[in-house]
Each structure stands twice: as structure tokens, then as C-alpha cells.
């Protein structure tokens with residue numbers, strides 16, 4: 001083949017388009033590095049410190065914390081460059097109340113986000129994920145180690161802790177009264193137990209059982225339970241398979257976990273079997289559409305699919321024949337179909353303003 005012929009076959013590259021794409025790709029690298037800085041700030045308590053001390057220089061922050069002023073100064077500049085904290089001159093820095101809500105207030109703010117930044121994924125996990133592309137078999141939450149339980153806890157905690165009791169429960173007809181009078185409640189896929197503890201504290205007359213197959217999550221849940229001195233909760237290291245076959249519970253929760261399960265259909269049947277005929281199944285699932293086009297409005301779509309590969313789909317494929325739904329795989333139509341097949345007749349959506357999730361009230 002003549003050289004001229006070969007060069008004719010190469011599509012010309014649109015340099016503006018390529019430069020735009022290169023910039024977009026570098027923003028992901030920027031995100032990776034900023035993520036590490038957020039992890040360090042959260043881990044070292046620097047956001048809380050900045051919230052407490054008002055305007056500070058690196059030297060003043062160093063005095064306050066006993067840390068190195070030079071290291072703090074470079075970190076502060078990185079935070080200002082990221083738009084997380086404010087500075088006029090690169091020497092003194094302030095944290096706005098809005099930034100404190102997002103970065104420091106893990107107990108009181110629904111917008112708290114810093115807890116999602118657990119640090120880089122351990123190299124062994126990355127190797128296992130690469131291997132999963134060959135074998136098709138992913139990692140369970142347990143195999144992701146204690147870090148996965150901690151991150152899930154801090155990432156998903158605020159909505160369960162702060163919105164479940166005041167926002168969601170009152171929307172469900174008769175539920176508040178039933179819990180107040182004394183109900184039996186199960187949380188399937190309870191993780192570290194945040195939803196359970198919020199309910200158990202608000203409704204001491206009711207009894208609560210958590211089910212989760214991750215030992216790391218259950219250990220953390222048990223630790224928390226002892227700290228809180230709650231006597232109306234128990235947490236079992238078992239999946240949905242541990243649910244009783246007879247109608248036992250007035251309320252069953254499954255929060256952000258059906259799409260992580262290898263057998264979500266079987267879980268739905270088991271939940272129906274363990275629920276009383278007048279019981280309620282409360283589901284929290286990612287706001288997902290059934291098609292690629294429907295999901296285009298999601299500004300965090302790239303993060304969602306990446307999280308799916310790293311965590312949700314991986315867990316849902318962690319055994320041979322796993323359903324593998326993944327983060328965006330359980331859209332409302334599929335949830336409805338699964339619920340009806342398992343013997344549920346009524347499904348109502350509740351939008352409580354959680355940007356990532358939709359809540360469902362499902363009844364037999």
C-alpha cells in the first residue's frame with residue numbers, strides 16, 4: 001500500500017475536541033487529588049478546627065493543632081484552590097458556614113459530604129477488581145474490608161440519622177402510631193445500623209433486628225449499639241436468608257442494598273414471607289431510570305457507574321449467577337415488577353428531597 005493511501009485512511013483529529021476531552025480527563029485526575037486532600041482534612045479534623053477558629057493563617061492553625069505550619073499552608077492553598085475554603089491573599093483562610101455544613105458537620109447536616117472520602121482504594125482491592133473482569137465474580141462488602149463499612153456508614157449516615165424519623169415516617173399512614181405503640185421491625189442489609197438506631201431511639205417501645213452478611217458492618221453496628229446503650233436492637237451477621245419464613249415483622253426496611261445483592265428477587269420473596277399481611281416494606285433505592293437516556297439528567301452519572309463497578313455491581317456479582325443489578329440497576333419499574341411477583345400489591349413513592357435516592361412504601 002502506498003503511504004498516501006494509508007494516510008487517507010486515518011480520520012483527521014479535531015484538535016479542539018481532543019483538547020476538550022483531555023481537559024475533561026484531567027479534571028478526573030484533579031478530582032482524585034482533591035479527594036485525597038479532603039480525606040486528609042477530614043481525618044485530621046482540620047475542617048472542624050477551621051469551623052471553630054474563624055479566620056486563620058497556617059501558623060495560627062499550626063499553633064492550634066500542633067501540626068506543621070508548612071504542611072498546613074500547602075493544604076489550605078489546595079482547599080482554597082478547590083473552592084472549599086476562602087482566602088483573599090493566600091495567607092489567611094476562612095471556612096464559610098456552607099462549607100462547614102458540607103465538610104465538618106457530620107452529626108447535624110444532611111449536606112455533609114466529607115465522610116465519603118475514605119482515601120485511596122487499597123491496592124489489593126484494585127487487583128481483585130481487575131481480576132473480576134476476567135472471572136466475572138466480584139467482591140462482597142465483607143471482602144472490601146472494614147474501610148467499606150466505615151465509608152458506607154459516613155456516606156449514607158446523614159439521611160438515615162436526620163431525615164428518616166422526622167421526614168419519612170410521618171408520610172406513611174399509621175406508621176408513627178404503630179411504632180409508638182410497639183412494633184417489630186427488621187432492617188435487611190442494615191450495614192452499620194444507622195437507620196435502626198435512629199428508629200430504636202425514637203421508638204423505644206418497638207423492637208428492632210438488623211441483618212447484614214458483612215462482619216465488618218455488624219461489628220461496627222454492635223459497637224455503636226453498646227455506646228448508645230440501646231436495649232431494643234439486635235444485629236445479626238446474616239443476609240436476607242436469615243429472615244424468618246413466617247410473618248413476623250410489622251415493618252421491614254431495605255435501604256440502599258437490594259441492588260447490591262446477588263439475589264434481589266429471592267430477597268423480595270423472603271421479605272414478603274417475613275412481613276405480616278398488614279405490614280409495610282420500606283425501600284430506599286438510587287434514583288435511577290430504566291434506560292441510558294432517562295439517566296442523562298443525573299449530574300453524578302459517571303461517579304454512579306464507577307461506584308457500581310467498584311462496589312455495588314461487584315457485590316451483586318459476588319457469586320456465580322448473581323443478578324448484578326449494580327448502582328443504577330434497580331429502577332422503579334423493576335422494583336414494582338419484583339414486588340408484585342413476590343405478592344405485594346401497593347407501591348407508593350416518597351420523595352423526601354434526598355438527591356441520590358427515592359423511598360418506597362410497599363404493602364401486601
Ligand SMILES: C[S@@+](CC[C@H](N)C(=O)[O-])C[C@H]1O[C@@H](n2cnc3c(N)ncnc32)[C@H](O)[C@@H]1O
Pocket residue numbers: 141142152153156157160188189190191192193194211212213214217238239240241254255256257260261262263315
Ligand atoms: C450500601 S450498603 C447499605 C447499608 C445500610 N442499609 C445503609 O443504608 O447504610 C449495602 C449493604 O447490603 C449488604 N448486603 C449485601 N448482600 C446482602 C444480602 N444478601 N442480604 C442482606 N444484606 C446484604 C451489604 O453487606 C451492605 O452492608
